[in-house]
Each structure stands twice: as C-alpha cells, then as structure tokens.
Amino acid sequence: MKASGRWMCRWGGAALALALMLTSQVALAERVAVSTLEGDKSYRLRAQVTAALRKTRKVQVAPPAAWGMAAGKLGLKGPAMVGPEAMSRLAPKLKVDAVLTGSVTRDAFNARLIAKDGRELWSERYPLKKGLLPPQEAKKLALAVAGALKAAKQAPPESPPEPKVAEPKAAQPAPELPVVARVEPQKEEPKPAPVAEEPLARAPRASEAKLAARWVALDDESHTYTPEFAGSGGGFPLAEDAQASKAEEAPERGQFPSRARVLLGAAVAWRKYCARPGVASCAQYDALPEDQQVGDIADFTSNAPYAGLAVEAEVFPLSHWPSLVRGVGLTLGYQRSFARTTVTVSTPVGPTPERVVYATDTAYEAMLAYRYFFDLGKQGTPQWGYAGLRLGARGREFDVDEAVESPLPVTHRFYPAVALDASVPLMGSVRIVGSGQFFLLPTPGQSIGGNEDGSLISEVRDYGTSVSTLGWAAELGVVGDIWGPFGYSARFRLEHYVDRFEGQGTRRGWTAGGVAQDTFSSILAGVTASW
Template sequence: MMNTQHAMVRWGLVLFVAVALASPGASAQVVKKKRAAPAQVVAPKAKAKPKAVKTRKAAAPREEPKRLVVLTVEGDRGGKVRGQLESALRRSKQVKVQSLKQYATLAKKDGLKGAALFTDAGLVAVAPRMKLDAAVTGTVGPSGLTVRVLDASGAVLGEKDVKLTRGKLSSAEAKSAVLAVVGSLSSAPRAFEPPASVTPSEPIQPAEPVAPPPVVAEAPPPKTPPPAPGEGGSIMIPRPEVPAPVAERPVESPKPLPPAERPAKVPEQTPEVVAIGPQPTDGPPPMDEDPESHTTTDPFLEVALDTGSGGTVGNEPVRPPLARLTLGGTTTWRKYCARPGVKSCDEFDRKSEDEQLGDRSDYESTVPYLGISAELELLPLARHASPLRGLGAVLGYRRGYASTNVTLFNDAGQSVTREVVATDSVLTAQAMYRYYFGLGSSQLLGYAGARAGLLTRSFDVDESADSPLSGTHRLYPAVGLEVSVPLIRQVRLEAAGQLFISPQPGHGFDDEGGALDLEVSDYGTSVSTFGWEAELGVAGELWGPFGYQVRFKVSRYKDTFSGPGTRTGWDNGGVAEDTYSSIHWGLTASY
C-alpha cells in the first residue's frame, strides 16, 4: 500500500511539471528571459566612453612671455658679460630669448651687410620674421655695464646701470639687470601677438552627442507565487534567479536632444578638446624654440662689426680698447760701414786695392745682441661715439746690449781689431689715427692708420775701450702708415712702414762737450741723411685681454758727407751706411 502511494506522488509531480511547462504564460516568460539576458551582459560593454573627450575644470589662459634677442655688448672683451646677461634672462623664464646667430642670418638674407646688420634698419627688418618684441644691448664702461632695452622699431624703452666685479656680472647684479629688462617690457605693448590658443572659451558641442550607456539596475529576484489549492500540496520547486530586463527593445544610438531639452552646462564637466594633427597658425612657426640649441662657448661667434669710425652695432659704435701694453724683448743684428770719397760702400769696395785709400770702418754683428722693449698704445677717445675715437698716441722704448769686434783700416792697408761694447737705444713718441673696420660676420676688428712724431736712436760705444768706431746719435721726425688684418681671433697680420725726415747723426738730447759734433766733423763739414723703416709681423689674442706680438723690423740710414773731414782720406766727404735688422717679440695686455 505504501509503495502504491509513493508511486502516485512521483507521477503526480511529473504531471505537475509537465503542465506548468506546457502552459502559454510560462513559455512566454521563458522566452522573455532568454531575449533579455544578452542585453544585460553586452549593452554596458558595447558603448565605451570615447577617449578623445575628457572632462576637467577649464584653466585660465596664461599670457605668452615676450620674445627678445640679446645683441652684442660694446666694450665686452671676449663676450663674457653678454653671455652672462643672456643666460640670466633664459633662467628667469620671464622672457623668451632668441638666437643672435639666426638674427644675423635673417638680416643677411634681407641684403644687409656689415654694420647694417645691427642698426635700427636691421632690427626692423628681422623683428617681424622672428616675432621679436624687443632687443637688449649694452655698453661696458669704467663705471660698469649699461643695459639698454629697445623695442621692435629700435626705440629705447629703458636703461639700467649695473656694476661689474672684475669685468663680470655678479649673481645679484645679473638679477637686477633681468628685473630692469622685464620691467621695461611690462609697460610696452606686445609687437607681435602669439597665435590664438586652440582651447575654446566655450565648450564645443559635438555634432553627434554621445549619451552615456543605459544603467542596468539589478532587479530583485521575483517571488514564487504559492501553488493553487489542489495543485501539488505544499511541495514547491524554486525557479532560477534571473534579473528581469529593463528594456525589451535592442540598444540603439540615442538621438540628439533638441536645444530646449538639453541639460544645463556644468562647469566641472567642461569637455577638453584634444587637437589631433597639425593646426593652422597665423604667420610662420616660431624659430629655434629650444633655448639651449644655439648656445656657444666662443664669445667671438657673435657679430660685432664696424666699417669705420662711424660703424655701429644697434645704436652703439664698436670701439677699440682704451690702452694696449706690450712687454718683451728684441734680437738685433747691426751692419755699419764708412767709406771716403764715394756715394756708397759698394762703390768703394769695387775699386782695386791701390785705389782704396783713406780710413774706413766696418762693423757687423757676428751674433745678434739681445735687449728689452716696451710699447704703450693709448686711445683716450675710444669710448666716445665720435669720428675722432681712433685718435691716440704711442710711446715706445727699446734697449739692446752689443759686444763684438770692430776693424779699422788705414792708408797702408793695416787693420786694427778691437772688442767693442755698445748699447743700442730707441725712443718713440708719436701721435696716431686708426680707421677701424670689421671682416666677415665675426667680432674681428682690423684697422688702417697713420702716425707721426719723434724718434731717437743712439748707438753708444764704450769710451774706455779706445775704439776706432764712433757712436751715432739721431733725433728726427718720422711719418708712417700701418695696417692690421685679422684672420681669426688668434692670428692677425700686421705691417707698417715709416719714412725718416732728415735723421742726421750728431743730434740727441745730451751733448756734453760737443761730442755729438764729432760724428759729422770726422767725415766732413756737412751731412745729408735718408732713412726708412719697414716691419711685418703677426699678433693675436690668447686668453681674455692677453695676447702676443711678433714682428720683424728693418731700419736703414744712409749718411752722405761733403767737405773735408778730420780722418785720413776724407778730403772730399764720403758715405756711411747703417742697417739694423731686429725681431721684436712680447706679450700684450689690452683694456
């Protein structure tokens, strides 16, 4: 009996499940669940947020720093002060410093050459192409550095005097100069506006607004209805917990809302537009944005030209140093000859021995004699913007010590040779004028000039040696020309020549007992002299204000005597020829 009841209960349950599954409502509900299940899983992943659209709070626009170029600083030996000023402006990040090298390149493309590269015309021509708002220049003087700020038209916006410590800017003075430059630019209008920012002031609405994906709310599990009376007693079969779908239709792209129904703009969700690809700008792109791409360690790479006494860089002329001192030594060879009754020593030597009558003297340095030399060039007007800034003076002193043998021949052909100790002294005091010019696109100044003044040359023989050779003393005016052509900073070619005006012997500052008169009376009653000097050499800068100079110089005198002299055979005058060949070498210091 019990087995029969158990069998009836099992068959009753099977029948109940079959009826429940076969009912139309249950079939429709199962179909709905199967259709909605994919929408719940796929819909949130199918519509991801576009990466090109980000939301953040809009930042206030920042004003672009003004663009300027630092021109050359006049009187800045080696360009150190200009380099310090440019570096201080770059580090401040309050202005955008452009390359002077590119400035000069653009000016040359506009047909400007020489000093015109850095005049007002050059600045006006280059400023629009580099979008410059200003230029900075300056002058180094005895009192320090004068910083000058110019606008794009060349007008002066402001000036500032700062001190220099040992020819350099200290950190405090560099900051003071930067503040002066920035202060002068703050009150000046911007000459060239920077390109407009691509960030709009108002958020840009996309043509097809993208709506956020629908949020699928997790529905609570449905409650199982109680079984109807008579349909299986108290036994219940739980259904699987499947959340009910929110929408029965497939997900579609939302249509744009009309303007009246769009939600109000929220500042915190202002979209940021990300520009992709090249953007159009007004004018050419800015040049040389890398502040370190055009730095250089060579201060003479920057251009500072002068085409003469009136040449300028910006508004200021390029000027030579105020003073230059040369200290060094000399190496000299002397050759002297005196012959009676002829016009030259060669004429006498070509005669036969029977015709070579009278006293004659020969002196020739078998070895060169050494000495010391000093020369000082002064240009007191070099710091003034005047055509006379090349006017100056030169003072020089040389002294050499000679020891050699001298041979004297008499009428009988007998010779006497004695050792002679002598001193060779030269004094120079001349006025000069130099016309300065620049070569190429580098800060290399050459010059061509003239000089005129007094020279003295004394060859004193030791009287205690009882030498047959008499000394010579000359005091005379001289005029000459000179030229210096720079090749590079370390090498420049120099040449000079002078013409001596009547450099007769027997003239000097000291004439005790009429000793100088004997230099003429021994050979005749009167004398006429012709003399000249030529030199060629190289010079250059080694380090800072210090340099070198090496020159080869030849000085020649020819004395033609007339009338009877006191020496044997000098009844009708004769000739004496005196030639000095020397090498001058030394170090230079400029200020």
C-alpha cells in the same frame, strides 16, 4: 570625515582664490621674450627694444638675457635660437607666448615675431641711427608687437571639420516585414578642440608662483626703464637673473678695442755699417779698381746680435666711444741692447793689442696716433683690426765706450717721423701687424740730450762739411691673446739710413764728400697686457 572634507574644500578654494588674485595681473598681458639680435654686437639694440616693450605696459617682457642664455645652454646659435626646437623646449619653460627676433644691417632692423608654436605672427623693417632705433620708431615697434600678440590671442581656434555622414543608398525591393519603430540616432556634435589649460585654472606650484611674481615685479616697474640707463640692458633683472644677465649684457674683454696695451720683452739687434769717400754708394766704391780706392773707409758688421730689452706702451683712452674720436691715442717705445766687442786698431807701425769695448744700441720714440678700428668678427664675437697714422719723434743711438780711440762707427740720430700702421685679425688669437715709417732729416750728430761736450760734431766733420740723410723703417709680425688680458707679440724690424756728405772732411781721402750706409735689423718679442 565628511566635516574634515568640507573644511579642506573650503580652505582649498580660498587658497585657489588667493592664488588667482596674486596671478591675475600676470594674465592681463601677453608674455614675450627678446632673443639675441643678429648683428647687434653690443646688445644695445636689444636693450632698447626690451625697454620700449615694457614701457607700453601692454606686454610683459622676460629679462633681457633670459632667452639668449637659455638657448645658449642648449647649444643653439643664430637662427636656431628661434627655430622649432628652441620654441618647443624654451617657450613652455620661460612661459612666453612669442619671441621677438630679427637681424641688424647698417641702417635698418628687420624685426620678426615668432609664436610659441613656431608661426611667424608679424614682421617689419625699421630704420636705425648709429645702431639704435629713433625714439618714435622704437615706440611704433613696441606697439606693433603688442598689437600682433593681442590679435593672435583673440583669434578663435580653428575647429576641426564636421564629419560627413554618408547618405543611405536607395533601398532595394524586399519582402514586407513587420513594422518596427525606428529611433533615429542623435547626431553628435563635434567636440571642440581641446584648449590648453590656463595656469589660472589651478593653484600654481611654488616655482610657477615665483615666476609669476617675477613677471609682476618686472611689469610694475616698467615705467622706470629707459634705453639710456647704463648697464640696465633695458630693465632690472631680479636676483635670480642678475648673474646670467650681467654675464651676457656687460661688454666682455674684446667687445671694444682695448684702451691700453703694454709690452715687456726682449730685443736682439744686428748692425751693418759702411762708409766710402767720393762715391754715391758703398757698392760703387767697391767696384772701382784697387788703384782708385783711395781714402779711409769704414766697415762694421756685428757677428753676434746685441741682446737687450724692449718696453712699449700704447694708450687709446676713448676707444670705447661710438664716434670716430675713439681712434685718438699715444704710443711710446724704448729698446736698448748691449754687446761686448774685441777690437784691434791698425796703425802704420802695426796693430795695437786687443781690447774689449762695450757697445750699446738704443732706440726710442713717442708719437701721437690715430687709428680707424674695424671689426671682422662674426656672430657677436669681435675681432678688431685697424689702419692708422702716427706722427712724432724717434731716436737711434749707437755708442761705444772710449769712442775716440775705437774704430767702431758711432752715430746719434734724433728726428721727426711719420708712420702708417695696420693690423688684420686672422683668428681670435692671431693678428698680423705691419708698419712703415719715413724719417724726416735723420742726420747723424743729433741727440735728445743735446751736444754739451761737442763730441757729436765729429760724426759729420770726419766725412764732410754738411750731410743730408734719407731714412726709413719697415716692420712685420704677429700679436695675439693667450689668456685673459695677457697676450704675446713677435715682430721683425728693418731700419735703414743713407748719409750723403758734401765738402772736405777730416779723414784721409774725404775731400769731396762721400756716403755712409747704416742698417739695423731687430727682433722684438715679449708678453703683452691689455685693458
């Protein structure tokens, strides 16, 4: 039994020595974690700071997402991620001596170093350029953190004060007693404050040895880390941390404005049209005495909506870029609605039999766009809004089969347009969108397909020799996300045209021009997909 005990002691000592050799490199440097930095929405600054600390080779740095993921599992956010509860529970678990935290403003980074016992070891302010530290400032910060950790470790622990010994009171006269040898009690020296046992004082457990090996592997490769390495987050987490790190470091959907959005939905439209000769507005003609209301007039109001489909697409391929060119894009739209209408034509000899005609309302556009994106989200959860400008071409065509024999007013318009757009997020799944458009020369009788058969000329000649038109549109609605890349959109659109004719037209009473007013009201609703 004694021989067996000696053998076990010898091999136990050898195992302990081997463990000490394996973990000796780990003990050479202090261990630090970098917490989520307030205001660092894309985690780019944290990745740069992590890489700068590792590059010094003076400290060992936990994987970039380690502290943030661990605090998130405890439900801690914001300042609570480095509060007393977080430090007492997470610092021993992650084997760190301190945590680097701070806040990001528009042009500065306020850095703080918190010890594992909750004390603030160091703080400093560093300038930022486009959300990142200049190279020299990053190096200064890393060296300052390493110096603060080293100084904190070398500072001697505070010894408890020596207990005061009460002085004996003056002896009162007493009767003489036999002399007895008196032995002075030895004064006990105060015991030193207990020192936490270092991990090197015993053979590490399997989990601790694995953690130590991980620190060593990270530190050995620290010279390869650069803040510019895409996706590294300032370092290469090992297999155990890869999934958690990737989940936090990779930009989630919504971290940047989407590059593309497609709408597929339904459209319903109502139309109201009136034409009056010799006046500036339909209301002015209707206010005239009946004996002065001379000439052919036109009125049309859709009793039932025109139902159809709507397809839209917007593409902003540079929206993930950090510069202002991210707002350059293209928008496309197409809307087509149908309705069956029963008409009767009145003639001097009486009305004609009823017949059914099919009317179609078509709207389309292609416009270049520029948007200025802004983020109204808080605590790293982006909520993107924008203000933008668009310039391009639009078209609106209301057509009827057998148009020559139908009394329904037919118009074809194709014209340049300019638009102002805005989107304001109210919450994660609701955004208010609005748009205002001004049309340039949206005169009737113009079509994207041209006028090959000459039928469009009558849209002007019936009322006068020339026409000038004023047109505009306004739109308001809500859009948002439902699940993953899918969302919804619901908008109301009002579109108005005023045609002022001059000269003599072919219709009765249109000898000195007149006016036509055309109004479309539409509702567009559907499902969106964003990437």
